Amino acid sequence: MAQSQSSEAKTGYMLVAPPLLYAVLLLAAPLATVLIYSVLTGENGAVSLPMTTENFTTVWTGRVYQAIMARSLYVSMLVTLTTVLLAYPIAYFVSFHVRPERKALWLFLITIPFWTSYIIRVALWRTILGYNGIIDSTLIGLGVTSEPLNILSYGVVSIIITLAHAYAPFAVLPIFVSLEKVDRALLEAGQDLGESRWTTFLRVTLPLSMPGVIAAVLIVFIPTVGDYVTPELIGGGKVPMIANMIEIEMLKKRDQAMGSAIAVTAMSIVAIVSILFVLLNKRFIGGTK
Amino acid sequence: MKDAPILRSYAVLYLIFLYGPIIILPMFAFNDNTIVSFPLKGFTTKWFAEMWSDPNLRIALQNSLIIALSTATLSTVLGIFAARASVRYKWPGKTAVVGLIMVPLVLPEMIVAMALLVVLLSIGVPLSIFTIIMGHVLICMPFAVAILTSAFQSLDRSLEEAALDLGEDAWSTFRLIVLPLVMPGIMASFLITFTISIDEFIIANFLGSGKPILSVYIFGQFRFPAKVPAMLALGTLLVAFSIILLTIAEYFRRRGVAKTGGKNSGGFL
Structure with missing residues (x-):
């Protein structure tokens, strides 16, 4: 028995070796390199030895860096909030009000837009929201307004619309999955015991679907914090975020140490926010039981 | 209801x-x-003609197809290894290993791209289509693993044991029994990683040394207002193409569910 177990482990390792090797060489090693670079001195596209924490001091105290990081966090949190709030009712609708055999079709409909070119979707929002673009020309044509609104010029608003659209399915799916797991008998019990439909939702369905909401928050928050395309195309470079800042340091200023320090900072922010949310989730579940 | x-x-x-x-x-x-x-x-239909008359587009399309086909093949093959190892066999450290492979899902793409770029530059690897493929396989592999894991999970293990009992060796059991049953999952994984690779911008832009790649080309063209209608024409074709691919992928996924006798619930992801 022990022997068959060890031979099973051996087969398992042999099978997983190629993908593992790939991930170690092309993911773990580069991330470790960035970690090391972040405490070195960078100049002219190279790094040299005196180890220093100066990069981090600059990133954490420099006014420009602070402003850009605060904005990245602010924008991606707003995006996350908007996306999840918009997604919850649709996930609820599909889970509770769509016949079981049609659920797959609804989910397919919701996911299709996500699989069409990201660049094209972002660029489309630019032509939709832009000066004299589709929204402006429609509103003027309908006589609602005489001046172009030029929503695009309000950088943050247009970034939020674009990203809330881009990440919609990411928010709908996890919430839907957690709603599907809600035991329908509990809802009937709640209503039998005299709760209204709304209080049953607040006291039973919503808490039980929290894991899905937390998953949705993380799935939307992580990529939006590091988004590069939208600030570039929609914000017109006027609302740079962390990813754009990494590009400037790494490639334009050719300071790989500073770029690495920003990347490490960004990863830490993502990690801290994720851990906070996971803890929140545990506490939430613990509190309701 | x-x-x-x-x-x-x-x-x-x-x-x-x-x-x-x-x-x-x-x-x-x-x-x-x-x-x-x-x-x-x-x-x-003049925007379609204008779009097609740009020779750069054709080069970009060709490059993107090479990248996407290689990425889809490589990440699906690596995904098969990882999914099979994690579903079928017990071995210590599985959670950590699978976790590492899935990390690109929870890491902003810019960081993956920059970390790879820093290493490639420091070892002196010239940027090319090949380096883009390396990056794309990395970010596509988690998707392949996720899809294939569910395909391998719905596989009935007694079928394999029956084949082994009837005298087939491990490899021919895999080839004759396992592979055909997970084929729909393999097709779905191939199509989805292909779509992700064709669309991907950040890695294509930063690991590609300015070679024309479809997504980078579109990004560049949208900066010129006069080029926008031609890009919308290109976008129309691309969207039609992805919807066709996804419908095919969904068909295979459903067929796979039906084949292994499961109930159809949910879609991709």
């Missing part, structure tokens, strides 16, 4: 929000006006 008129109308509005841009795309791709705004002027 209770009727919920408010939720139902919200759901319809939400779908309009999701599909709005995709419906607008062909409308203006066939519109006879350089400026993208209402009212529509008339029907034309």
